[in-house]
Amino acid sequence: MKNKLLLLIGFFLPFLFTQAQIEIYVAISGNDRNTGSLEKPFRTPERAIKELEKAVGKNVKIYFRQGTYYIEKPIVLDHRTTRTQSLLIESYPGEQAFLSAGQLLKPSWKLYKNGIYVTVVSKNAVFERLFINRKPQILARYPNYDVKARVFNGTSADAINPERIRHWKNPKGGYVHGLHSGEWGGLHYQIEGIDEKGELQLKGGWQNNRPSPLHKQYRFVENIFEELDVPGEWFLDREKGLLYYYPYEETDLSKATVEVSRYKNSIQVAGDEKRPISDIEFKNIVFLHNERSFMETQEPLLRSDWTIYRGGSLLLENTQNVKITGCQFIDVGGNAIMLSGYNKGDIIQGNYISGAGASGISFIGNTDAVRSPSFTYEDYVLYEKLDKTPGSRSAHYPQQCIAENNLIHDIGMIEKQSAGIQIDIASQIDVRYNSIYNTPRAGVNIGDGAFGGHILEFNDVFNTVLETGDHGAFNSWGRDRYWSPSRRYMDSITGKHPELILLDAVQTTFIRNNRFRCDHGWDIDLDDGSSNYSIYNNVLLNGGLKLREGFKRKVENNIMINNSFHPHVWFRNSKDSFLHNIVMTPYAPIGIDDWGKDVDYNLLPDLEVLQNAQKRGTDVHSIAGSVDFINSKTGDYRVSGNSPAMRIGFKNFPMDQFGVQIPALKKIAAVPEYPALIIHTENDSGGKTVSFLSTTVKSVYGLGDRSAYGLPDENGVVIMKLEAESPLRKAGFLEKDVIRTIDNTSIKTVNDLIKIYQVSKWKGKLKVSIIRNQQTAEVNLVLP
Known part of the structure; x- marks a missing residue:
């Protein structure tokens, strides 16, 4: 009997397995009245998603055949539309599917004047991005776009002077962009009109959580018809339904593909608090044409310098075990990938992100997860009213997620308070083997100490802080619940109650085996109270390492090329340590009275530097001398066996594992310039x-x-x-x-x-x- 039962199970098992597997196909040549099979595919993504309602408890694969799919509206995968056991959405093997959040136009261009063409579009059409042959064009602006200009590709102090404003017949709907006056990110305003004094009426400026006037020099205007004056620029007259474009000489408009943006989000995976959506994978899909989001970037992230928009080409909320693998996000208008609120065990792997208007990958928890939250730099909760329970108040934050082997570059095209990878109110996020470069601010940013436990390793981060200031290739803040901008209050509260320091920064964050280079700030910048970090085995190619006020930072076995250690305004009893590091210029302390737990056993560049350090009471066992790298010209900063670094306990670590390792991405990834040594x-x-x-x-x-x-x-x-x-x-x-x-x-x-x-x-x-x-x-x- 037992043998017969086993035979029956063996006979029916393949049948049961195949019954649980469903494959759905979508093709440009398909028809939504078809069955969705390989031979009779559907035509639209929306029809394929509709089919999921029938696949309760099944393992489903949706394959997109070659071509561009323009979504009718953002796709939502929730418990109503998606009740599968698992779901894979990918391009058909050997083919490439493009998912557009925009719209294909079929214009009838006519010459307007002075090289500018015009075509009729729908009245009251709204879009702020125009693509000609898949390349983004320039919304009419002053000053004109300059590829060599450092900030915003061109700025001018007279961008909104009265003399210029007088030439604009109807600037309503235009924008004023500029840097924060302290160059801590960007600010954006929409023009609502002109008052009786001839001055612009503006709405906005909320994109930075450290309020500021607009920078007097670094500013520009766009979406002004009278500023349409050079090839590549365009303007949409929404009231009349007219699209104007000044083509480049080599562009044949009669044959050009014309596409415009439409939606900020392409796909939203949205579970609920009690039932997260799980086991979905997006694979080898190219995301295109998302709308800009800078006017939506309003929500403050506790007391960091950031405000955010919780959206992106791919938005995950209340998910588990979701994978995003091998996808591309090309010239999207805002964030590429956003994990908002509770997301656990998600993996973002092997993706290519280029030209994003805001950040590349963001892990952002909800503020209701934080105890005694404060939301402005000046705000804080007094000790007597402070919730003193360690850790989170809810589970509404990303945790145990991974971002690995992603290539992210040229992001923050319009939003300058952005990062290649951004982490706020999250726990145990592993960021590894990513190549991140050409960013206006940090390559990797952690906005607070809640709740630590992150591991950043084997990343290659360079060409950062290109348009802003006072920042680093890696940057963090630690303005946690106990923190106050009042130095006197902080000295008293942390002295009496040191247990407060780790209420939010519960777990140690590790920064190890990375290569950082910042030519306009620090390579590693731990700012304002950043606490509970272990930093070791990193190559810092240019900007050195800064530790501003904070606690329990352990810095060991790092190499600081042509730079040094920058301790700033430490607290008493910080318990910081700086050991077995190689520095090549004198320490650069600011406001340091207490040098923490231990600063010693380091290699300093010469005897004078060593003696000056020892006069301050540090580096009793440190030594001075030339490093003797194996081959600095090729980026091999291991030291020879005869190097004095060996005598202070320095240990070599690998120099060939930084950045993306997937062959196809590694082949196209840039690497940093190795600086000539200052010896x-x-x-x-x-x-x-x-x-x-x-x-x-x-x-x-x-x-x-x-x-x-x-x-x-x-x-x-x-x-x-x-x-x-x-x-x-x-x-x-x-x-x-x-x-x-x-x-x-x-x-x-x-x-x-x-x-x-x-x-x-x-x-x-x-x-x-x-x-x-x-x-x-x-x-x-x-x-x-």
Whole structure:
């Protein structure tokens, strides 16, 4: 009997399994009255999703055949539309499906004037993005788009001057964009009209959680008809239903594909609090044409500098075990991927994100998960009223999720308070093997300490903070529930009640085995109370490491190329430690009275730097010397067996595992530039020679140098040798020039030169005063 039962099970098992598997096909050539089979596919994504209502408890695969699918409205996968056991949505093997949140136009262009063409569209049509042959075009703006301009691709102080406004007949619906006055992100305003004084009536400015006036220089306007004056620009007259476009000379409008944006979100996976949606995978889908979202970016994220819009091309809310693999998000108008609220065990793997208007991948919890939340920088809850229970108040936040092997670049195209990967109110997010570059602000940002436990490892993050300031390739804030901007209050409260520090930052966050480079800030920037971090085995290529006020940070075995350790305004008893690190310039402390638990066993660049550190009471067992990297020119910053770094306990770690590892993505991913080392050595005259920007320089030393170069004193830096590739040579410097000031700051020694360079190089151009042949001259140095 038992054997017969087993035979019956064996006979019916394949049948039962196939019955549980359903395949649905969608093709551009299909018909929604078809059956959805491979031979008779559906025509639209919406019809395929409708079919899921019949597949209760089944394992379903939806295959999209080659082509572009324009959604009728954002697709929602919830418990009404999706009751499957599992669901896979992907491009048919060997083919590529494109999911457009936009609309295909079939215009009839006619010449308007001055090279501008016009076509009729639906009256009251609303779209802010135009694509010609899949390339985004430029909404009419002033100043005109400049690919070389550092901020917003072109800004001007006179963008909203009365003289310019007078030329605009009807600017309503236009926009004013600019940086925050402190350059902490961007601000955006919609024009509602012009008042009786001839000034613009504006709505907006809520895109930054640290309120500020608009930057006086870095601003521009767009969506103004009178500013349509160069090829690539366009304007939509919504009231008349007319679309104007100034094509490039090589564009044949009669054959061009014309598409416009329509929706901010393409797909929303939305479970509910008691029943998360689970076991869905999106694979090898290209997302296109999403609308911009900057005017929706209003919600403050506790006391971080951010406000956000909880949306994106792909939006997940209340999900479990959802996967996004091998997808592409190309030139989408806002966030690419947003995990909002409760999301557990989700995996974002092997995706390509380029040209996003806001952030790449965001893990954002709900503020109701945080105890005693505060929402502005100045706001805080007094100790007596503070909820002192550790951890979260609800489970409404991303947890145990993974972002790995993603290639993310050129994001934040319009929203400058954005990041390649953003984490706020989340727990145990693993961020690994990602390549992230060309960002206006941080590559990776953590907005608060709630609730820690993240692991950031093997990432390659560079070309960051390109348009803003006071930030890092990695940035964090820790303005947790106990935190206050009042230093006096903080000193008293954390001294009496140190247990408060880890109420939100419950678990340690690890930053390890990464490569960071920031040329306009710090490579790693732990700001305002960031606490409970372990930072080790990282290569910092340019900006060094900053630890502002915070607690329980352990920094070990890191390499800081041409830079150093930047401790800022620490609290008493911070319990911070800085051990076994390689630094190449002097420490740069600001407001430090208490140096934490331990700063020691580090390799410093020379004896003078070491002695100055020891005078402050640190680095008793540290040593000075040249690092002796194996091959810094190829990015191999392991040290040789003879390096003095070995004597302070430094341990080599791999240099070939940074960034995306999936072959197809690794092939197209950029890598950072490896800087020429600034190395201190002693020359025969007693002065220090340094390799600096492919130039050998030394401090002026003694009466001999003063006489030889015709100097009024013994201050300055002498250019001893210029290599062919040196930017100093290209700027017109000559050997034997003596650098005296940079941007009106005196340069007395090589150390001064290095310090001012590190602080000022983000400006892109420096005014340098030199003495040449006993005459004063000025040279403008354009930096690489």
